[in-house]
Amino acid sequence: MSILTKVLAILLSVFSLLLVGMVVTFVGNSNNYKELYEEQKTLKIDAQSNLTIKDGLYNEQVKKIEQMQKDHLQRAQILEADKNLLASDLRKAQREALKYQADADRWKGLMAGFEQSVRNLQASLNDTQKQLDHARAEGIKSQKELNQITSDLYEKIVQLQSLESERRRLLEQKTELEKLAAKGGTAPKEVISVTPQANQTASRATPATVGTDIKGMVVNVDKNLVTLSVGSADGVTKNMVFHITRGERFLCDVVITNVDINRCAGVLDLMVQPPQVNDTASTEL
Numbered sequence: 001m002s003i004l005t006k007v008l009a010i011l012l013s014v015f016s017l018l019l020v021g022m023v024v025t026f027v028g029n030s031n032n033y034k035e036l037y038e039e040q041k042t043l044k045i046d047a048q049s050n051l052t053i054k055d056g057l058y059n060e061q062v063k064k065i066e067q068m069q070k071d072h073l074q075r076a077q078i079l080e081a082d083k084n085l086l087a088s089d090l091r092k093a094q095r096e097a098l099k100y101q102a103d104a105d106r107w108k109g110l111m112a113g114f115e116q117s118v119r120n121l122q123a124s125l126n127d128t129q130k131q132l133d134h135a136r137a138e139g140i141k142s143q144k145e146l147n148q149i150t151s152d153l154y155e156k157i158v159q160l161q162s163l164e165s166e167r168r169r170l171l172e173q174k175t176e177l178e179k180l181a182a183k184g185g186t187a188p189k190e191v192i193s194v195t196p197q198a199n200q201t202a203s204r205a206t207p208a209t210v211g212t213d214i215k216g217m218v219v220n221v222d223k224n225l226v227t228l229s230v231g232s233a234d235g236v237t238k239n240m241v242f243h244i245t246r247g248e249r250f251l252c253d254v255v256i257t258n259v260d261i262n263r264c265a266g267v268l269d270l271m272v273q274p275p276q277v278n279d280t281a282s283t284e285l
Contacts, residue, residue, distance in 0.1 A: 252272060
């Protein structure tokens with residue numbers, strides 16, 4: 001056998017080995033490719049299934065969106081109608097607001113005039129109240145003077161009655177003396193008169209307030225009971241009347257019902273205005 005044949009035989013052997021290796025490699029790769037193909041086919045089926053599901057979901061979402069668009073369009077139309085209605089109402093309200101503003105301005109002017117009238121009436125009422133308080137004070141003072149005059153008049157009437165009784169007694173004595181003189185008899189030592197002899201002096205009526213002016217202050221007011229800062233040590237007696245004043249204004253009278261050494265208390269009378277603590281109390285106005 002020649003060298004060339006040997007070389008060819010060796011080359012054929014190496015080529016066979018290479019071919020076998022290539023076949024083995026091809027068979028191995030073909031198995032891998034088949035597995036990959038099967039895997040890709042499965043993935044494709046899954047992807048198609050997922051795509052079908054996604055298409056269904058997509059179609060549902062599209063329908064929902066289309067329905068929402070329709071609903072929004074209807075809502076927008078309703079809102080547009082409401083907007084137009086509200087705009088009309090707004091214009092109407094603005095017109096009414098202008099009208100009400102004009103009325104408010106007119107009423108404001110009227111109220112300003114009314115407030116001025118009220119202030120004038122209040123001032124007039126205050127003046128009238130002062131005049132009324134002064135008139136009440138003058139009335140109380142006049143009542144006291146009237147009581148004094150009545151007491152004096154009663155005394156004069158009693159004196160006149162006493163004088164009239166004395167005159168009648170003297171006339172009776174004169175008549176008896178004339179009768180005895182006409183009969184020629186002697187005059188009796190004493191002529192007994194039918195008319196009794198009246199007392200020559202009459203008792204004077206006691207005025208409501210006796211003694212000098214007693215002044216004090218209001219120290220407590222409890223409903224209808226008023227406590228004053230003067231008592232028996234100052235000459236206060238039961239049933240004495242104190243006049244309560246604040247400045248020049250007459251408030252009320254207090255008729256004393258309870259007397260202590262340094263305090264006295266009484267009930268309200270002729271009240272024009274309720275008294276307060278620190279108001280002036282006096283037995284004379």
